[in-house]
Amino acid sequence: VCFIPGGLDCSISFVSHVLGKVCVHGRQKEILGVLVPCLTDLTKSDCIWQRICWRLVECVPDRWMEAVVFGFVQRAPGAGVLSRLLGNLVVKNKKAQFVVTQKILLLQYGHTTTVLQNLLGYLSLDGHRRTLLLRVLQELLETWSSSSAVKHSPVEQQLYISKAILICLSHLKEPEIESCRQELLTSMMEGMKCHLDSSLPKLRRLGMVVAESISLKINTEGPVLKFEYEEDDETRELKSLLVQTPSFYVVPSLPDDDRSEKAGAALPLVLESNEKSRTAAPVVPDEELDAELDSDDDLIPYDMSEDKELKIKAPVYIRDCIEVLTGSRSEDTDKWEATVKALESLVRKNPAATREVSVELAKILLHLEEKTCTEGFVELRQRAQVAVLTTDPIPVAKYLTSQFYSLNYSLCQRMDILDVLVLAAQELSCPKFHTKTKHSGAQKPCIQLLLGSDSSKDWRRIVDERIKSKTRRFDMGQSRVELASRPNEFSSVAGYFFFPLIQHFDRPLTTFDLLGEDHFVLGRLVHTLAILMYLAVNTAAVTAMGKALLEFVWALRFHTDSYVRQGLLSCISSLLLSVPTEQILADMTEELLETQSWLGDVMEKDPDGDCRRLALQNLLLMENLKKKLEAVPS
Numbered sequence: 001v002c003f004i005p006g007g008l009d010c011s012i013s014f015v016s017h018v019l020g021k022v023c024v025h026g027r028q029k030e031i032l033g034v035l036v037p038c039l040t041d042l043t044k045s046d047c048i049w050q051r052i053c054w055r056l057v058e059c060v061p062d063r064w065m066e067a068v069v070f071g072f073v074q075r076a077p078g079a080g081v082l083s084r085l086l087g088n089l090v091v092k093n094k095k096a097q098f099v100v101t102q103k104i105l106l107l108q109y110g111h112t113t114t115v116l117q118n119l120l121g122y123l124s125l126d127g128h129r130r131t132l133l134l135r136v137l138q139e140l141l142e143t144w145s146s147s148s149a150v151k152h153s154p155v156e157q158q159l160y161i162s163k164a165i166l167i168c169l170s171h172l173k174e175p176e177i178e179s180c181r182q183e184l185l186t187s188m189m190e191g192m193k194c195h196l197d198s199s200l201p202k203l204r205r206l207g208m209v210v211a212e213s214i215s216l217k218i219n220t221e222g223p224v225l226k227f228e229y230e231e232d233d234e235t236r237e238l239k240s241l242l243v244q245t246p247s248f249y250v251v252p253s254l255p256d257d258d259r260s261e262k263a264g265a266a267l268p269l270v271l272e273s274n275e276k277s278r279t280a281a282p283v284v285p286d287e288e289l290d291a292e293l294d295s296d297d298d299l300i301p302y303d304m305s306e307d308k309e310l311k312i313k314a315p316v317y318i319r320d321c322i323e324v325l326t327g328s329r330s331e332d333t334d335k336w337e338a339t340v341k342a343l344e345s346l347v348r349k350n351p352a353a354t355r356e357v358s359v360e361l362a363k364i365l366l367h368l369e370e371k372t373c374t375e376g377f378v379e380l381r382q383r384a385q386v387a388v389l390t391t392d393p394i395p396v397a398k399y400l401t402s403q404f405y406s407l408n409y410s411l412c413q414r415m416d417i418l419d420v421l422v423l424a425a426q427e428l429s430c431p432k433f434h435t436k437t438k439h440s441g442a443q444k445p446c447i448q449l450l451l452g453s454d455s456s457k458d459w460r461r462i463v464d465e466r467i468k469s470k471t472r473r474f475d476m477g478q479s480r481v482e483l484a485s486r487p488n489e490f491s492s493v494a495g496y497f498f499f500p501l502i503q504h505f506d507r508p509l510t511t512f513d514l515l516g517e518d519h520f521v522l523g524r525l526v527h528t529l530a531i532l533m534y535l536a537v538n539t540a541a542v543t544a545m546g547k548a549l550l551e552f553v554w555a556l557r558f559h560t561d562s563y564v565r566q567g568l569l570s571c572i573s574s575l576l577l578s579v580p581t582e583q584i585l586a587d588m589t590e591e592l593l594e595t596q597s598w599l600g601d602v603m604e605k606d607p608d609g610d611c612r613r614l615a616l617q618n619l620l621l622m623e624n625l626k627k628k629l630e631a632v633p634s
Contacts, residue, residue, distance in 0.1 A: 079121025
């Protein structure tokens with residue numbers, strides 16, 4: 001460090017220009033990696049060096065200010081250090097104010113949580129800057145509660161904004177919360193609605209966490225919002241941001257005597273507080289404690305170790321099951337529970353009897369509600385529905401697909417129909433799915449769909465396995481046991497599963513509007529059609545299904561919901577993998593050229609990362625089709 005003797009005045013604007021130029025030309029890490037630690041030490045206890053540092057950044061030209069300010073924010077070890085280094089730069093310089101309050105927080109979203117904590121903590125450490133903190137919080141809440149922003153911005157940006165909101169809330173003081181309580185409440189209600197309307201589970205959970213945090217801040221004494229969701233590391237990190245960690249400033253080291261004196265002065269305070277807490281505890285006489293004891297505690301309990309639970313005998317006929325589930329005997333809850341548990345196996349053991357009442361049984365199961373706390377009731381009912389559908393596919397499929405677009409059904413029931421159709425189609429296309437024969441070292445010839453999982457994730461696994469099966473390998477390791485081949489039972493009934501679902505999607509009902517507010521069900525429908533298309537490979541109806549599916553995708557290709565767009569792109573993948581190449585080139589050439597152009601736009605411009613990845617995958621599949629065409633001799 002150089003010193004200027006004689007008390008002469010000097011200007012550091014040249015140094016500021018050099019600093020700005022070096023940072024803007026990509027050497028930010030090298031110069032600030034040395035300069036920030038040095039200035040941190042010099043400004044720790046010297047106010048003159050603080051003024052020099054403030055002057056250094058204030059004299060940086062506006063065209064280079066962004067690179068310098070972000071470099072300081074990124075490399076400062078804490079909000080307190082950043083406040084010493086920058087001072088009130090954001091109050092004095094409009095460019096720095098724009099970078100700190102707009103660009104880093106609202107226009108970018110790739111910065112770490114530490115950068116957000118440094119930046120917002122810096123705004124909170126001075127009275128002049130706290131005005132900017134409140135303004136930043138207001139703008140962040142406007143973005144978070146905007147339905148357009150939730151629909152068109154990536155999930156990563158929503159997470160970034162949520163973190164910034166929670167950090168801002170942790171810095172608010174009680175008078176500030178009181179002054180903007182109504183604005184916080186309004187933003188919370190609007191943003192919560194936008195996020196809960198989303199089809200993406202991650203976005204819904206983000207909305208719940210932020211709404212809970214705002215409610216906790218504005219309702220310190222009354223009831224607060226509480227949602228039920230599964231906590232993960234991301235959720236726990238978000239909740240931890242609401243608790244402001246104390247800033248530890250590095251202070252000059254004290255001599256040993258001073259340390260012992262300060263520690264000795266602190267001990268009596270702790271002891272005194274402990275004594276007060278002891279004296280504050282009420283003393284209860286022994287007689288009163290004895291009086292509170294229940295006299296039944298002296299009784300000796302019965303030995304029930306050898307008791308056995310009475311087993312309720314389940315019905316052995318299908319019609320008896322129907323009578324238990326619907327008739328007067330439904331009041332016997334134990335019998336009802338035993339019937340629900342035994343129904344699947346009974347249906348599979350008696351296919352002839354099941355076909356006589358298949359539609360009636362499917363109707364009962366579709367409307368069946370849980371009467372007792374039966375463990376795994378939803379799964380038991382679903383497995384029974386799948387068993388009925390696979391036993392008598394055509395009439396039951398006609399019934400379920402017709403009920404999907406009928407009135408007076410809840411969204412949950414409609415999604416249950418889609419799940420049952422997918423699971424039954426998968427079982428019919430993979431006959432070994434429910435057989436008891438096991439082959440060691442051999443993989444099942446089917447792709448198992450995980451219950452309760454995201455359909456888009458299942459679809460990606462399906463496509464990856466299909467591409468893997470088409471990849472030539474010269475070394476496959478140990479030979480596998482060849483499975484016995486069987487006919488694809490889904491081949492003859494694929495149309496009954498597929499075409500009724502795709503017919504009436506654009507006809508709104510009184511209680512059901514797929515193209516309106518029920519877009520989550522539309523997303524599930526699109527993913528279901530993609531899986532049915534994949535399972536229909538090598539069937540007679542696959543070409544007609546592919547044409548209908550391509551028209552369906554083209555009608556919805558600009559949908560605003562990312563979950564729906566992911567399903568549409570999955571439909572394109574299933575079409576390219578399932579329809580024979582010759583049929584695609586003969587019947588759908590023009591449509592595929594238009595689809596290729598659309599996929600290019602999605603890959604470049606779609607805000608959702610999964611959509612961009614699926615679009616790229618489809619373009620690669622199309623390129624493979626083109627290579628096959630060129631390889632065929634004319």
